[in-house]
Amino acid sequence: MAEPESETEQVRTVCSYCGVGCGIVLEVARDAVGRRAVVRVKGDKAHPANEGRLCSKGATSAEMLAIPGRLTRALVRAERDGEATPTGLEAAVAEAGRRLRAVVDAHGPDAVALYVSGQMSTEAQYLANKLAKGYLRTSRIESNSRLCMASAGSGYKLSLGADGPPGSYRDFDHADLFLVIGSNMADCHPVLFQRLLERQRAGARLIVVDPRRTATAARADLFLQIRAGSDLALLNGLLHLLVERGEVDQEFIAEFTEGWEEMPEFLSHYPPAAVAEATGLPEADLRRAAEWIGGAGEWMSCWTMGLNQSTHGTWNTNALINLHLATGAICRPGSGPFSLTGQPNAMGGREMGYMGPGLPGQRSALDVEDRAFVEDLWGLPAGTLRAESGRGAVEMFERMAAGEIRACWIICTNPVASMANRGTVVEALRAAELVITQDVVADTETNVYADILLPAALWAEAEGVMVNSERDLTLSRRVVDPPGEALPDWQLIAKVARAMGFTEGFEYGSAAEVFEELSRAWNPRTGWDLRGVDHERLRAGPVQWPSADPGGPDRNPMRYLNDGVSQDALVRRDGTRPRLVFPTASGRAVFFPRPHLPAAELPDDDYPFVLNTGRVRHQWHTLTRTGRIARLNRLSDRGPFIEVHPQDAAALGVGEGDGVEVTSRRGRVLLPARITDRVRRGECFAPFHWNDLFGEHLAVNAVTSDAVDPISYQPELKLCAVALTKADPAEGGEV
Template structure:
């Protein structure tokens, strides 16, 4: 009996980005275990991670392309070549008849970095539409915007190693025990050696049960609490004045702003005991090195960006940032939402943490893509919710949905369904045939899963891991990057999309260094990632994995 081949990869679920080792026999994954050498998990896996191979062999897999000439006709199987040709023809027809803004892409934080890069390149550089949105708009966009407001760049400034040396965890709007369990185990390891845990949540969760101080806050009052904590730190002089003077701007305006957030008023707004608020502020002041950790409880809010901004303010005021054990640490939901944000896959984003609203950034990308000056538009999208509203109103005629299921996940489901019915062309690219969005498709394109093609994922602490192909995709299914590239070539854009491997795509994306934000993966390649994960920044010549 032949020995199983072992392939190192990464879990496809949450943003922790745990390393896995797949054992493969006869082109089938027979076992998954944690990768003890991976810095994210050190061999640990949660229940989802340890069973992440099960969906690969699901009977619901989409293994061939489906197409219908009109809405009155049922979807019927066609060859992948025919489906790609028809996808390109119909997109080209709408582009020429109705203009670039009649086309939209709705993409996902579950796509590989290579697929995200090509989707945005196609949209911004070739279709020239302003409509590209991601399901990250429903979760991580607020954190990304908050980081930009406070720190100038969208990236957590810390690393998972900070868990091992911090003195205080401040967890707010996150149930890590259930949603990021491997990181929570790491948190508990440190707590057992003396670190304290504050949990802020309207619900008593499994995470709250482990807290040294549980603040059961009134829903919607997080901002008042965060500003109230800074008010108390100012009151007690628990500030890093040298850091504030050297590394920040705007501090002179904070005193007047914080005057409204007295402990008495914050207690009244939040429903918390004033003594507990004072205790939390005192622990932050005494900790020196402290970490804040948050996710959807803060992000999915009309004031989500300001939540991140307020947390960053606390860290900046105390100097608890960019040093071991300290910093504002947003926990990503999807396995590659971080990579997508770096590739600019929603709104005005451009690769390398750039923006189409910047003339300098547009010019840089046009040069990289060998496009004439002025090709990339100075334009923004209206957001994910507005995308479907514009479609329902008839402004967007075609929507290409990749690796996400908006009928099940986007708010106001009825409006999403009405939008899909109104559009002239709906292309759904997915690994499964039974999604709620699939029945609205005019063209269904079968996508490969993470274990069926090479691709890079970037986790919450900026660590890039190569998800390596372990098994072949079913039937005619292809990796998302390859489908996007082939459709682009069929539309007449072969000069920008004639890639033969995901490694080639990554090599191009790695050129988008941004000195203004510190984003640099120019020292990374698929060949290097086969030896193990790498955390960025990783400039050319870099050899250290962290």
């Protein structure tokens, strides 16, 4: 990094890792030849998401801007297995547009697929969806958010009427109890976890539910080490006990909900003894958890992939929200169900509709009024938008492997290293006639299969809006210039669209112009409202939606208030106007009886163990960025591993550091063992970060299941049945 030659400039922007959306301050200087460079980073004390705190990943943002291996020019392969030749950007864009157009003309719109990312700016996500659904008219656009947030989003929609948390981070400062389930916040969302711990020190209690004793569980007042895959039994059992104890809010249920009449009989099938047997938890701990929830004045739940990445992921969210509705602990300070987002703009992408039938402003192509609205927004003839969609990322790659999808454009994501059962993804990319990738680095597991590689800018080399887990919009600022011919994602998408002949709909002079257009998609049904926000306002600081008025408050922490400002007001037949209105058909939140079902894949004689996957504290996703930062690699000193219970290790003859071969019905990996009772007997844990670029047989996604949630089409990435054997010393297991 350059040393400052003169006074440095302080630029406020946003972190580009998880969905917490921390504000950061980049210190920028000019080197000897006048080039701007980031010399250090610190947390932004004025940002409401983090108030100056940063995790190790955010603290190395300056190093991330200097990572090696950047893609600075477009690369084109004349033959799939040939060398990638540096090519001028304009020529590569023209080639991409020509070949995409040829596929559409020859085989129809559904022969082209886009696979995009929760790391793109809102403007880029909007343009990708506009191009796909509005101009290409393909139903084949998916996002890597399908892998993490689809179940939470569909669960919110079913229970509350719209996607996204009803509360905000401010709830952390007022809660008397936290229920953290299926989330290792200490490692994956450490800034928010520190805020939780502050409240715990003030007297709040913490219940942690996880099959693995994580760093989060170590701080729990009550740790429920649940049997993997039994979350629904637990959640139903807790509500059974709350009913038994008379600790449900009958007034709230009567005024603001529907469907409760089905719940008592349903819950009768989940007495403590049955739930203890299903979950492996002591009855006393179940009763203690219910007592604490029922006695809490305010309580909030936090969850992420442990609940989401399941064939029952949507049901898990419904069952968790049932607890909040039954206790009235929602839409008031300190209470509510809060899903934690994994990527910096997965929330913005969900709002832009970049999965399945989604359209901008939390709309759906399945709705005739929504289609008409967006056709008008995009200046398209009536009937242009199709009332259909694909069935998720897993299906998309399956159809590509079968030859139905012939061209794929992958933007800002690495599916060969992140999709479940990656063998299907590799087969799909090999079968496709055209693969275009758009990335910031040249060397990724997916780029190996690309015919055309387009060079993209990093977040601090472009301007665009990012939306965090609590609906805060922060402007990511262009702090330094991108290297070579790299451009922001939104500009590359617009260029390729124009190269395909779609000139009129993709002429933008700036990201601010794109944002102005997308902010017109105000949705009075759901309360999604950015009318009071533009780039200029965001230069002064973040704004939380719903924001109807440019002169209104920057913080709008609670949704579903029946004030008629951002959301349609509700006056009931009797003339009363309730305090809350949920965007469902009745205006009421909905109870759903969701029965416990076994996991899609259970252990058997051939595959007797359950493999659970997750992250480590100092790395992120597929290591495209963090894996190139020396300081983070030193913190993750031992690389990949698999945790095995001591009794299981003894039975297998495996010692600390020995190579373990992990096999499933889909593949195998070789990992060094860590012997620990952090995992339950019969279960094991491995992080998913490391992949082909770091060694052979390290791709944990090669063994994970590709079953999906039938409601959200989110794949099962957390749990699968595996066999463990001590590896042949000749094959190693060292990395």
